[in-house]
Amino acid sequence: MNVRTLCLSILYEGEATGYDIRRLSVEGEFAYFVEASFGSIYPALAKLEVDGLVTSRTVPQAGKPARKVYSITDAGRDAFAEELLGPLGDDVFRSPFLLLARFARILPAELVEQRAKEHLERLSASTRKLTDLAGEGSCSPADQWVINYGRAVLGVAEDYLRTHMHELTKLAKADPRKDAAE
Known part of the structure; x- marks a missing residue:
């Protein structure tokens, strides 16, 4: 599984920011699947948006920079399901x-x-x-x-x-x- 699929899996469950995706992939419920860095999440989200698999909207915040919130599209849901149909790679264990x-x-x-x-x-x-x-x-x-x-x-x-x-x-x-x- 790659970062792109991880992003789609999290967005499949609901809207999220890049920060939310990082948090869920490190300490949240998705931490057991793939670890993702900010340096890999944001390029993956940008590519997913270009490909029409996710959309984003900017949400202003008082006293803070605006947040970019991502949502999965129907095409993104289909792409995620298609990814799960493919062969799985080996589990990775590092200790x-x-x-x-x-x-x-x-x-x-x-x-x-x-x-x-x-x-x-x-x-x-x-x-x-x-x-x-x-x-x-x-x-x-x-x-x-x-x-x-x-x-x-x-x-x-x-x-x-x-x-x-x-x-x-x-x-x-x-x-x-x-x-x-x-």
Whole structure:
């Protein structure tokens, strides 16, 4: 999925500004699909507008610059549905924690254990956030399915880290100063 499709997916649900699209793709309900920067959102919106898939209107604000609010057109709805009919790409998973785990052998064991505990807390916080979303009652059945999928994936990661954290810590150096002196 690309930024263009992400923009259409958010606009499919209702009007939004470029800022709204960025917020929803980073911390909102669309954050699990594609991450998008302002540098990619605004060119995508401009191209979508040229292609007749979205329209925009300028909304003045008191004491602030005017906002540009985008809406999806019928052609945009059709294009979005068409995009979903195509083959899906691979899921993309990136994790700074896994990079640390990969190189645990060059780090102090205390630091590796601390980072693992911090990561475990982030996983738990993400699970709680999804649980709260599921409990709000405003989710469609499809939203509920996606939330439950996310909770299951996070649950497996949490369980694995809780069960195997000691193995990761064991991979780390017991005393990095001693190893450096040798």
